[in-house]
Amino acid sequence: MKTEVSFxxxxxxxxxxxxxxxxxxxxxxxxxxxxxxxxSISLKGTTLLPRYGNPLPRIAECPAGLINAIGxxxxxxxxxxxxxxxxxxxxxSDKVIANVGGHSTEEYVKTCSAFNDVDKVFxxxxxxxxPNVKGGGMAFGTxxxxxxxxxxxxxxxxxxxxxxxxxxxxxxxxxxxxxxxSAGADAISLVNTFVGMRLDLRTGKPIISVKTGGYSGxxxxxxxxRMVYQVSQAVSIPVIGMGGVTCAEDVLExxxxxxxCVMVGAKNLVEPFVCKQIIDDLxxxxxxxxxxxxxxxxxxxxxx
Amino acid sequence: xxxxxxxxxxxxxxxxxxxxxxLSGVTEDMRPGQFVEVALKEKYLxxxxxxxxxxxxxxxxxxxxxxxxxxxxSNIAPGEKLDVLTGLGNLFSIEKTEKPVLVGGGxxxxxxxxxxxxxxxxxxxxxxxxxxxxxxEIFYLDEFEKVANVIVATxxxxxxxxxxxxxxxxxxxxxxxxxxxxPMVMLKALSNYSLDGELSLEARMGCGFGACMGCSIKTTDGxxxxxxxxxxxxAKEIIYEN
Ligand SMILES: Cc1cc2nc3c(=O)[nH]c(=O)nc-3n(C[C@H](O)[C@H](O)[C@H](O)COP(=O)(O)OP(=O)(O)OC[C@H]3O[C@@H](n4cnc5c(N)ncnc54)[C@H](O)[C@@H]3O)c2cc1C
Ligand SMILES: Cc1cc2nc3c(=O)[nH]c(=O)nc-3n(C[C@H](O)[C@H](O)[C@H](O)COP(=O)(O)O)c2cc1C
Ligand code: FES
Numbered sequence: 001m002k003t004e005v006s007f008x009x010x011x012x013x014x015x016x017x018x019x020x021x022x023x024x025x026x027x028x029x030x031x032x033x034x035x036x037x038x039x040s041i042s043l044k045g046t047t048l049l050p051r052y053g054n055p056l057p058r059i060a061e062c063p064a065g066l067i068n069a070i071g072x073x074x075x076x077x078x079x080x081x082x083x084x085x086x087x088x089x090x091x092x093s094d095k096v097i098a099n100v101g102g103h104s105t106e107e108y109v110k111t112c113s114a115f116n117d118v119d120k121v122f123x124x125x126x127x128x129x130x131p132n133v134k135g136g137g138m139a140f141g142t143x144x145x146x147x148x149x150x151x152x153x154x155x156x157x158x159x160x161x162x163x164x165x166x167x168x169x170x171x172x173x174x175x176x177x178x179x180x181x182s183a184g185a186d187a188i189s190l191v192n193t194f195v196g197m198r199l200d201l202r203t204g205k206p207i208i209s210v211k212t213g214g215y216s217g218x219x220x221x222x223x224x225x226r227m228v229y230q231v232s233q234a235v236s237i238p239v240i241g242m243g244g245v246t247c248a249e250d251v252l253e254x255x256x257x258x259x260x261c262v263m264v265g266a267k268n269l270v271e272p273f274v275c276k277q278i279i280d281d282l283x284x285x286x287x288x289x290x291x292x293x294x295x296x297x298x299x300x301x302x303x304x
Numbered sequence: 305x306x307x308x309x310x311x312x313x314x315x316x317x318x319x320x321x322x323x324x325x326x327l328s329g330v331t332e333d334m335r336p337g338q339f340v341e342v343a344l345k346e347k348y349l350x351x352x353x354x355x356x357x358x359x360x361x362x363x364x365x366x367x368x369x370x371x372x373x374x375x376x377x378s379n380i381a382p383g384e385k386l387d388v389l390t391g392l393g394n395l396f397s398i399e400k401t402e403k404p405v406l407v408g409g410g411x412x413x414x415x416x417x418x419x420x421x422x423x424x425x426x427x428x429x430x431x432x433x434x435x436x437x438x439x440x441e442i443f444y445l446d447e448f449e450k451v452a453n454v455i456v457a458t459x460x461x462x463x464x465x466x467x468x469x470x471x472x473x474x475x476x477x478x479x480x481x482x483x484x485x486x487p488m489v490m491l492k493a494l495s496n497y498s499l500d501g502e503l504s505l506e507a508r509m510g511c512g513f514g515a516c517m518g519c520s521i522k523t524t525d526g527x528x529x530x531x532x533x534x535x536x537x538x539a540k541e542i543i544y545e546n
Contacts, residue, residue: 021516021517022515022516023515024514024515024516024517028513028514028515028532029515031305032305032306032307044517052520052522052527053517053520055545056507056508056519056520056521057507057508058508058510058517058518058519058520059349059508059509059510059516059518059519060508061347061348061349062348063348064348065348066348066349066510068510068516068518070516070517070518073517073520073527207508217348266510268511268515269349269510269511269515269516270343270348270349270350270511272305272307272389272511272513272515273307
C-alpha cells in the first residue's frame with residue numbers, strides 16, 4: 001500500500017500536514033508523539049516584524065468548531081529562522097512549509113525572500129486570507145487583481161515554490177484561484193477560516209475582542225470540500241485541501257475531491273494526537289476502500 | 305502533558321453552584337498551579353480546570369457551574385470515563401517564602417487547597433484568605449482549616465470579615481510573598497497593594513498546551529501564553545490592558 005504523494009518536486013511520505021496556526025512551530029507536539037510521522041508541517045503564520053496580535057479573548061467556542069482571532073501573533077521572520085526552525089529541526093527531519101502573512105506587498109516580499117536560503121523550508125504558503133489582521137491579510141485574498149499582483153511580485157524574488165492560501169470569504173473562489181495561477185503560483189491551498197462571530201447571551205457583547213474572527217473545524221468540512229472540488233478542476237497546479245478534516249476517511253474524500261495533500265487544523269487543538277491517529281488509520285481505511293496507491297484517487301470525483 | 309482516560313470516582317455538590325469531582329487513573333505527576341483540560345460530550349473545546357489537589361493518582365477538581373459545559377460536568381455520574389489532558393501549565397513556586405499568604409476569590413480558591421497542603425507537608429502552616437460574595441458561596445472551609453490559618457471575608461458580611469479579600473488582607477501583617485487566584489478585579493487590586501506575589505490567571509483557551517496562541521498576554525518579559533508559560537505569573541511581570 002502506498003501513502004506517498006509527490007508535491008512540488010518533493011516526495012511526502014503521506015499527504016498529512018498540520019495546518020498553519022494550529023501546530024505552533026511543531027515542537028510542542030513532539031513532547032507527546034514522534035512528529036516524524038507527518039508528511040510535512042505548515043508553520044505558524046510569520047510576518048516581517050514580531051506581532052502580539054489581537055487583545056484577548058481571541059477564542060470563541062462554536063458547535064463543531066471554534067472562532068479564532070489570534071491576529072498572527074508570531075516572533076517575526078528573523079527569530080522564526082534563527083530560533084524556531086532550528087528547534088523544530090531537532091525533532092523533525094523532513095522539510096516544512098513556511099506560512100507568510102502581511103500588510104503590504106513590500107512586507108510579503110521581504111518576509112518570503114527571507115526564507116530563500118533556509119534549507120529546512122521547501123515551499124512558502126502565502127496567507128492572503130487571514131480574516132484577523134486589520135488592513136491586510138484577507139484584503140489581498142478577496143480581490144483578484146490585488147492577489148494576482150501580489151503573487152507576481154513575490155514570485156520575482158522568492159526562490160521557493162509558492163503555495164497561495166485562499167480565503168473562502170469570496171463570491172467566486174474559482175476566479176481567485178485562476179488569478180493566482182496566472183500570476184505564477186506553484187500550488188493553491190484552501191480553505192482558510194470563514195468570518196464569523198458569537199455573542200455573550202447575557203449582554204449581547206461579542207465574545208471575540210475584535211468582534212469577528214475566523215470559524216473553522218468540522219462545521220466547515222462540506223463547504224471546504226466543495227471548494228476544493230471546484231478549484232482543483234479549474235486550475236492545473238496542485239491543490240492542498242483543508243477545512244474540518246478529522247479522520248482518515250475525510251482525507252480520502254478531500255483527495256477524491258482533488259487535493260494532493262490534506263491539512264489538519266483546529267482538530268489538533270482539541271485532539272492533540274489527531275494527525276498521528278489519521279496517519280495510523282490511513283492504511284486500514286485505504287484497504288477498506290480497495291485503494292492501493294493514494295495518488296490514484298486524487299480528483300477522481302471530477303469525472304462525475 | 306498526557307492525554308488520559310480517567311474514571312470519575314465522585315462528583316459531589318458542595319453548594320448551590322460548586323462541585324467537587326474526584327478522578328482516578330492519573331499517571332502524570334501534577335503540582336499546585338497546574339491545570340487539566342476536560343473533554344465533554346457535545347462540546348468542541350475542552351474545559352480548563354485547575355488541579356485543586358492531586359495525590360496517589362487521584363485528581364480533585366473544584367468547579368463552579370457557569371455555563372453549559374460546567375453544567376454537563378455537574379451531571380456526570382461516578383464510574384463514567386472522562387478524556388482529560390493532564391499536567392498542563394506551570395507551578396506555584398513554594399520555595400519563595402516561609403510565611404506564605406494565600407488569597408483566593410470565589411472559585412479561585414480551587415488551586416489554593418493543594419497549595420496549602422503542599423506548604424503544610426513542608427511543615428509550614430500558611431495563612432489563607434478566602435473571599436466570597438456571601439455565606440452561601442463558601443465551600444471547602446473545613447478542608448482549608450485542617451492545614452492553614454483561615455480568614456474568610458464576604459462582600460455582604462454574612463460570614464467572617466465584611467468586605468473583599470483585600471479588606472481581609474489589610475487586617476494582617478503585610479505579606480512577604482503571596483499566592484493568589486480569583487477574579488481579575490481582585491488580582492488587579494492585589495497587585496496595587498503589593499507586587500511581591502504570584503497570580504494564577506485565566507484566559508479563554510483554544511488548546512491549553514501552547515499550540516494556538518489563543519491565550520497570550522503581555523508581560524514585562526514579552527508575550528507569554530497563559531496555558532504554557534502560565535497560568536501562574538509573577539505579579540510584577542503582568543501588564544494589564546484596559
Ligand atoms: C487555567 C484555568 C484554570 C481554571 N480553573 C478553574 C477551576 O478550578 N474551577 C472552575 O470552576 N473554573 C476554572 N476555570 C474557568 C473554567 O474554565 C470556566 O468556568 C469554564 O470553561 C466555563 O465553561 P462553560 O461551558 O460552563 O461556560 P461557557 O460560558 O458556556 O463556555 C463557553 C466557552 O468559554 C470558555 N470560558 C468561559 N468562561 C471562562 C473562564 N472564566 N475562563 C476560561 N474559559 C472560559 C469555555 O471554556 C468555553 O470554551 C479555569 C480557567 C482557566 C483558564
Ligand atoms: C487558532 C488558529 C490559528 C490559525 N492561524 C493561521 C495562520 O497563522 N496562518 C494561516 O494561513 N492560517 C491560519 N489558520 C487557519 C488554518 O490553517 C486553516 O486554514 C483553517 O483553520 C481551516 O482548517 P480546519 O477546519 O482544519 O481548522 C488558523 C486557524 C486556527 C484555528
Ligand atoms: S490556549 Fe492555545 S496557546 Fe494557550
